[in-house]
Amino acid sequence: MQMRPAPPFCPWGPARASGPPVLLHHDSMAARRRTGRNGGPRRAELEVSPCPQGGQGRTDGLRWEWQDRGGSWRLYAPALDMDISRAFRAGDSLVSISPDGGDTELQVDLKRMVQRNVQTGMEQRIAAAVGGPGSYYIWQWQEEEEWVPYPPETCLALEAAREGGGGSKPKVDLAVGRTRYTLDPGNMLQTNRRSGFQRQMERRPSVAVELNGAGGSSDISLADGPPVVKKARGRQQPGRPADASGRKQKAVAGADAKGDAREGESSEAVKTLLLKGKAPVDPECTAKLGRAHVYCEGDDVYDVMLSQTNLQFNNNKYYLIQLLEDDSQKIFSVWMRWGRVGKSGQRCLMACAGDLSKAKEIFHKKFLDKTKNHWGDRSHFQKVAGKYDLLQTDYTSESQGLEELPPPTSRPLPESQLDTRVQALLKLICNVQAMEEMVVEMKYDTKKAPLGKLTVAQIRAGYESLKKIEACIQARQGGRALVEACNEFYTKIPHDFGLRPPPLIRTEEELSAKVQLLEALGDIEIAIKLVKSEQDSLEHPLDRHYRNLHCALRPLDHSCHEFKVISQYLQSTHAPTHNDYTMTLLEVFEVEKEGETLAFREELSNRMLLWHGSRLGNWAGILSQGLRIAPPEAPITGYMFGKGIYFADMSPRGATTASPPASMTQDCCCWQRWPWGNGTSCWKPTLRPRGCCGAGTAPRGWAGSPRAPAAASP
Structure with a gap:
């Protein structure tokens, strides 16, 4: 293969640890080939020569591209292209670039073939195109629903193998971690050498375009679409506040009036979509958002996930x-989006004009x-x-x-009663x-x-x-x-x-x-x-x-007997084994569910005051529907004594079950007068159809459960 002059920053990398830059090429018109053991497949054996010096602008033979939010491929500005080439030639897998003069920092990963916005965490795919002026190509493989570009060194090896003479193209070996693949450029197949599983390969012409952005950035500042920020799963808030003893504070059975103001503290944002008809248009479909709706025919909604x-x-x-229909006229289109969960993925909008x-x-x-x-x-x-x-x-x-x-409507909000x-x-x-x-x-x-x-x-x-x-x-x-x-x-x-x-x-x-x-x-x-x-x-x-809950909630005065008993019960059953946090009783509400007063069985004896904890998101359902037993189709594993409603006579058991999110310091527990009757004490897990008590040894200083008065109300 005839060698072309190359600029100083040759991106095709060194073939050894030291020495001048080198350029991969074939011996004469074809790659030198050898036959493997036992007549195995031939592999491309590439030779190297010093990389010629001189030249200006973007490197001939290899150029770098990135994919924008709309799925189109764009060229890096020449200066950024050479920065990436320099890192590749030096054997670096990570390189930092600033497309807009320093305001935005991108990290290019040459192993994963992605660029990552350091500030937002957003990632976009990159590719290495091989060839020369006017004839660049991308080597890639098909991963389920999308094509994934190969790393640059693999692209160079595949291009060299493809140009080998003869009817049978030499094959290329590729290792990703411990997994090894054989790449066959003749049949365009990638084969897992262990499992034999095959995927399609492709060599497509590069269609990337160069844009004249400010400062030679090629508009790489992600301004081509709506701003998207990769949302962190972790909470940005520090741990719960600690008291003088260094223990974390935990409030039980309380409701802070400022609780709803904490909504903005989570890094997991909630989108606001415009709902027209029965289903909202995907917010990623910017071309139709606000101008079209999901097509429906009776109960058939043409929207599927x-x-x-x-x-x-x-x-x-x-x-x-x-399937989308424009709001103003009978214009139809089909919107498709696919990818990995948590990623915006690939997308395609197919216009069908007026042809439904x-x-x-x-x-x-x-x-x-x-x-x-x-x-x-x-x-x-x-x-x-x-x-x-x-x-x-x-x-x-x-x-x-x-x-x-x-x-929300513009009319004034009525005052709550x-x-x-x-x-x-x-x-x-x-x-x-x-x-x-x-x-x-x-x-x-x-x-x-x-x-x-x-x-x-x-x-x-x-x-x-x-x-x-x-x-x-x-x-x-x-x-x-x-x-x-x-x-x-x-x-x-x-x-x-x-x-x-x-x-x-x-x-x-x-x-x-x-x-x-x-x-x-x-x-x-x-x-x-x-x-x-x-x-x-x-x-x-x-x-x-409140009306939809169908139950009465009456707050107790802090000076009443019941409030004092519950507060004492909360603290006296908080053992030293749970001293990494403290609990404070904020409010107590007396709950009376509609229709349950008449169903109350006063004759049942041995009533105990017990705790039941549940996560905050469950309480609206519990108050409106009551406590429920797991359905028949649920597995029985995880229930120590079988499916049922679980109560505890120790406050930490209810509090830990409530488990509020890290951004909040309040949770709720139910404190119920439970008609225990003649229950059975169990000293080890067992599946029992009737009431049973999981008995254990209480730590020293841990008080027992208070007994409710015989004539207690429900």
């Missing part, structure tokens, strides 16, 4: 399809391709191995999620953003399945998947059966693990955590419908929430 998780391949992805039948055909075909189910038969959807699953979505008006709330202490409690337990924060901490993905949209059937399917996982754990099956069961669960109940592979659920503790997630989702579904009902009512929102 698909999900697929494969732990063995580290796949955790989604596929969104929407064409738009439907595209929508139906894509749904069939991804699921192997027909759109018209989706009510009888059957999951096909290796294909996407359908996330069942509730499109009823009362199931509007937080992100779809209509904007409730006691200020009751108002504070309702602000705490009816805070939908706090509910979202709660499940986000449990890795639930509220973007793929917003709160209020996940159906009861979908939650029930999640329980059934957990039951399969439970069977694998009990049978000590850790192979394919467990992987498939976990795949099914993560597909039904979407989780966001970032770029990390979804973890296998191997232990009873991990299984119990997922059961708690589904229980929380069930309570939140009830709460969302309660909070979103009657949005146009003239009542104060808190008064409306």
